[in-house]
Amino acid sequence: MTTDFIHPGFVLIIGALLLPFIMGPLRKPYLILMPIIAFACVLKMQNGTYGVVHFMDWQLTFGRVDALSQVFGYIMTLMCIIGSMYGLHVKDPKEHMAAWLYVGGSLGVIYCADYITLFIFWELMAFSSVFLVWFRKRKQSLPTGFRYLMVHTAGGLILLAGFVLRYKATGALDFNLLDVDHPTLYTYLIMVGFILNAAVPPFHAWLPDAYGEATVSGAVFMCAFTTKTAVYALARGLAGLDILIVLGVIMALYGVVYAVLENDARRLLAYHIISQVGYMVAGVGIGTQMAINGACAHAFAHILYKGLLFMGCGSVLYMTGKSKFSELGGLYKKMPWAFVFTLIGGLSISAFPLFSGFVSKSMIVYAGFEEHLYWAAFLLTLASAGTFLHTGLKVPYFIWFGKNNCSKETWEKAADPPWNMNVAMAVASFLCIFIGSYTPYLYKMLPYQNEAADYALHVYSSYHVSESLQILLFTALGFFLLVKKLAPEPTISIDMDWFYRIGGRGFYWLARKPIQTFDTWFGEVYRTVGLYPLMTTAKFWSWFDWHGIDGVVDGLARTVRGVGTKLRTVQNGRLQYNIYYAVSIVAVLIVAYVFG
């Protein structure tokens, strides 16, 4: 690698591995320094191809630097600085390590140019981010993490099958735009692999499941990286694939519907990730230069405002231990700054003029109108009313105003969070307003400069401002007229994860019955054939030479019995391990079959 290119992902991965050795007063400066170095690496990069490695028959490329990868690399390293600042008070180095490895995985995907490298980093993301769920250390964190891992392992496997089939058919492993006008089986397999990470229904339930359960600062990282890396992968590989428009619009509306029903603030925000990523997926599906610009701009803005929203609601959770609307309310007196920051995030995601969403989301809708996809453009606009309804109104209203549902203990604990959290939220808030107010900052980074310049003339036109304000303010009117109907209900909403949570139990029961029967039978046979004669022999020898050999033989028998017990536990191994091993073996077999 030349000095022009130092991979920011490697900086974070090495930084993560060294982290446990940096202790005492050096720890906090180090936690900020490493992400800043990674960010500096991105700023210093020049367009080109770097880090090409020949491995067996393949050429692996770690550093493809162009406008598309740069805009994602820039915002991801920037978000890593903000996220690390937000989690600065977390003492456990393991949580920071998991977060940095996760960001490193994302950056690896952003800068790679072949599917093998992509796949390795893709898996690194899943396997490191799951720890951000497990570190919450609640009873339900462990199974939630396993569900997250299983879904992503399955998705990774489908992606693997896709690019391996492509390799078999064309001999190519390069990660570039596929022939979207003539999609084949492998195109769709690769698409499924990508859209699973983008949380497109019906492959989306992992997202609210895991993000609602992640640690306070872990969720800030998770909300930024997995889905947006997937958007990048779609924009790079499948731009213009028509089915993505339909899927994107479905996503945008699906997230809104579930957000109405949701009682947990962070799960509500998670459903709105699905809704917002829907705009990006639709933009990628439209595939014009304007739409791709819009998808990139919206991913950029989204990482910041969604991070900010998760930080705001996370700070409430951190201080009070609660995240459900039915256990919060009226907190503006206790946490006024957290309210202001969250409101800025809410206004940004809702695309209020002068806030970041206004200059990014509308670009995708505009591209839809330009391509005469009126149904998509109107439905996306409809979803944006829903966005303001929930994230701009419902979240702030039911946490900071509304009926006070706080217990005495919650009320006493509530206060504005530690300084580092406030600083991180202030920086993100500033950027949200800066992006919305000064358009050249974001627009100069977009991949297609001519389209960006065209749109810059339109974005603050009187028509666009008037249109947005009317939609938003009349949505607010509807909200306050129907606010009683939106009062929080202490329920959970059944979603697609039902199929593997309840369906999985059925599978477990089916698998268990034969295994249990076999195990019992095996245990009986073993005791009769193996252990019983041995014990008899031992008794015989004991009788033969009571003082000499009994210790040895009994010891032997105990050992054999111990092995028998071990065998039984293997048979009873937990389902997730069985599935995990099965999946891994299938993966190895596919690779062996194709490359062997």
Place this chain on the structure above:
Amino acid sequence: MLVKFIDYLRDRLKMVIRLCYVVLGLLVVYDVSFVDKHSVHTMAEKIPGWWAFFGFVACVLIIILSKWYGHVKWFGGKFRIMSPEDYYDN
């Protein structure tokens, strides 16, 4: 300071609400009289106050349809999307 400002507004809630209605009215007046609609893509967008109507109806539809979807009993009355919090524990 921030809390005092919010309390100040809350003490004058009726006035704040009236002010909001005035803003909504002015917004529609502005849309009808001053906004250039030559480059719009569809006929609907030329209707005066179209987006105000659209925003309000969208909001009401989203709330009512979503709540219906969450509360309605599916599959012969045994299953609701909005279920008790311990649903998966049983």
